[in-house]
Amino acid sequence: MLENETNLTEETAAAMRELARTVTYAPPLRLAPRPEERALRRAPRRWPLWAAPLTAMAAVIVLAVSLVVIRDIPNGRVAPPARPSPAADGGGPASASPGRTAVTTAPTVAHTRAGTPPTTTVPATAPATNTAPTPTTSITFVPMQTATGGEFLTPSGNIECQIDSQAGLAGAYCQTTTPARSVTMNAAGRYTVCTGLQCLANAGDGTPTLFYGTETGVGPFRCETARTGVTCTADGRGFLISSSGITPVPA
């Protein structure tokens, strides 16, 4: 019986191999579903019932997060901030001579190019004419380095001045190394005085010397050198800077 069963299994295996050997090739591979399989395929799967509320909840969360993020973004400036002018800083009478009329009474802190030391602003005298100073025949007018401004030193080297007439940057600046003191004036003739080493700035290399008795300037600014000091004006008023101090012009 066992022998018969063994023979049967061997014969069965041999019959299977013989049948299998009738297959000697395979048709080309089709990497696409057969047409009947495509037909049997289900329709596209529908969204599950919970998908819609879940999607809506996710959308609300995204919207809320977006609003929070947008709210925290700082607003960008459309235009750069205006450069604070000495006049805008206000000021009160400080080193002004007696008889001057102050526009404002409280002293304020003004920015200078050497930092932010405490300064006082001196208003120009009023009323004043709006005519720009013109060089006189007895004084030699020397143009500045560029059409928008420049800088100069006095022959003693103790006074250094800079003038800039560019829009937004317009101003005249002068300093005395001894004593350490500087003055900044805007195009309206209002100026701010700063006292101390922190008010000083080094003159640039190659800064030209403006001899006594000469005048320079651009735009509304005019500066005249003399042995008594440098007088800078704008709009008919300004200051006289010398080693003895800074005084308003006209006195």
Added chain:
Amino acid sequence: MDLVDIDTNASGPHPQPPGCDTGATHSVTALYDAHAVPMIRIALLMLGDRAAAEDVVQDAFFALYRRWPKLMDPANAEAYVRSAVFNGCRDALRRQARRDRRDRATAWSWQDAGSAEAVALIGEDRRRILDAVRRLPDRQREALVCRYYLEMSEAETARAMNISRGTVKSTTSRAVAALGRILGEGQC
């Protein structure tokens, strides 16, 4: 486990469908070239129909192609395809059984299995055996194919059929006994 009679067939170049992943296409095509004939042979033994066997194998490789990116270990691709072929054969047999019940057309012959010339070379005795195998229940036939054609061990057969080793043993034993009975019926 080695597949018996593995041929590298000469079925020619395989056209690459447009828009398909080239890496998967090359890999699956190479696997098909190496294993298509043995797989068709398995399916033929299970189904007794050459065209149906080819369809089952095509579907199995197409399923492999679709699953290729998710296949954790491409080295198991052959086992995956063989499992898919067996599953496809079971599905095909179920469909065939439904058709048979509906049509009452149960007449079937191994002559349908392949080319007439090739099948004609099979001896009469072995053709009777194959007919008997064909009359076995699907699971018993599958067990015989695994154990005696693929020469799988009981453990390998158990994994392939997703049954226990004991069930493999009993199923195979019942299949052989049934074969003996069927073959004995024809002898007076």
